[in-house]
Amino acid sequence: MILNLLRSRGPISRAEMAHLTGLSPAAVTFVVAELMEEALLVEREAVSGATGRRPVPVDINYEAHLAFGFKLNRYSINCVLTDLATTPLALLDAEVADTRPEGMIETIAATIPKLLAQADRQESEIMGIGVSIPGEIDPTTGMCIQSPRFGWKDLPFAELLAERVHVPVWIDDDVNAFAVAQKLFGVGRDHANFAALAIGAGIGCSLVIKGEIYHGSHSAAGKMGHITSVPNGRLCECGRKGCLMAHAAEPFMLDEWQNRTGSAISRDAFASSVEQRDDLALSILSDCGSRIGRHLADMVNLFDPEIIVVGGEAVQFGEALLAPIRKTMEAFAFFTRPELVADWVPSSWARGAAALATQRIFDFERSPSG
Ligand SMILES: [Zn+2]
Incomplete structure (x- = not known):
């Protein structure tokens, strides 16, 4: 309880911990001592104010x-x-x-x-x-x-x-x-219910419900990328046909470029075309984004998340991909329209x-x- 309190609040004094958790000051002192012994907690420097000595803040020993x-x-x-x-x-x-x-x-x-x-x-x-x-x-x-x-x-x-x-x-x-990373130290820190959408080589949408990742009964929850989007469509890596990821993830974008121009393109070259606002690249992203947004709306209707955080390599394409996702999700969502926030760096x-x-x-x- 104390570790999670410090993770979400940052460094606080023992007295504040007792106040916020409802534990007795003696219990807090005891637990903090034990966690300091295990090097999980550490005392930070007290900031002295005008009224003299301030209580010592305790923090996780990250x-x-x-x-x-x-x-x-x-x-x-x-x-x-x-x-x-x-x-x-x-x-x-x-x-x-x-x-x-x-x-x-x-x-x-x-x-x-x-x-x-x-x-x-x-x-x-x-x-x-x-x-x-x-x-x-x-x-x-x-x-x-x-x-x-x-x-x-x-x-x-x-x-x-x-x-x-x-x-x-x-x-x-x-x-x-x-x-999980979003829940601990990202956008999800302030949300009990949220969805984490990832678009890259594949597509997935994990659900955090009441602060826990929802795995489903066979660890198969959140597989939005394998929802059938085009019946009898392109072959997916899962062996089935027409999955959303086979029609909207990055490999599809590159294939689509090749189909429409007759010449192959590398991922980096495609990314530069997007940056240069090339019409064809933007139109491919718009199609993929709309397709993803359409299925994301179904997820919103089923799970009503507070917010959707987006990650994966395709976040690099920015609003050219995110805007059509947002627009279509909002058009097809029944009641709530959760905010769509990108949070991605290559090390994510x-x-x-x-x-x-x-x-x-x-x-x-x-x-x-x-
Ligand atoms: Zn599939």
Whole structure:
């Protein structure tokens, strides 16, 4: 309770903690002492005012503990070393030559000493590793139930990695991990109910309900990208046809450019065309945005989130993509029209993965794999 209070309020005195939690001052003093012993809390400098000595503010000792975050992609792993506030201390992208589980695990294991050296930190400071994997992931068992992108099925990924690196490992779907980071230290800090939409190589929309990620009964909630948008349409990576992501995620945008011009385009070249306000690029984004907004409205009608935070590489395209999403969502939403806010930097995927580990500091009921 105290850790979560400090996470949302920032540093406060013991007396304020007692006031805000309803705990007795003696209980607060006792718990704070215990958490300071574990190096989870630290006293910050008191600011002295005109009336003399001010009470000493207590804060979470964000700097003293480290977490690794790994976001698995087909051709690379985004790797980060963060403190407890998921502030990046070291970043790197590791190339993936082998997408089999053993290959991914070896690539992760090899980056750990590199990241520690880059940040000049010690292995003993690591509290955990978070790995985000696109797919259906059960975070309580650490199982990857399926990941069509890597062709994985019923894989105890957390256990396998923990055995290799001897550090507790937590895993979740990549969009869920982004939502966890938003819940802890992003837009979601002030919202109990919100949706986290991600648009990049795929599309996903994780739901945070009453402050918890909603996984559904088979870890398959939030898979907005696999809603059928065009019956018998393009083949999706999941093996089905016409999924929203097959008709509106980044690979579709590039294919669409090729179909309409007859020549292929790289992602970077497409991004520059958007920046130069090229008509065709803008029209493709407008079509994709409208399609996404149409399905986002259905999500809003079902879940009534307070706010929708948008992440993923496609956020780089800015209002050219976001405005049509917003416009169509608002046109099709029945009653509420939640605000759509972009919050994205290139390290957000990896930081989200690290948040899978750091969130355990704020949630003592769950235990790690390994
Ligand atoms: Zn699909």
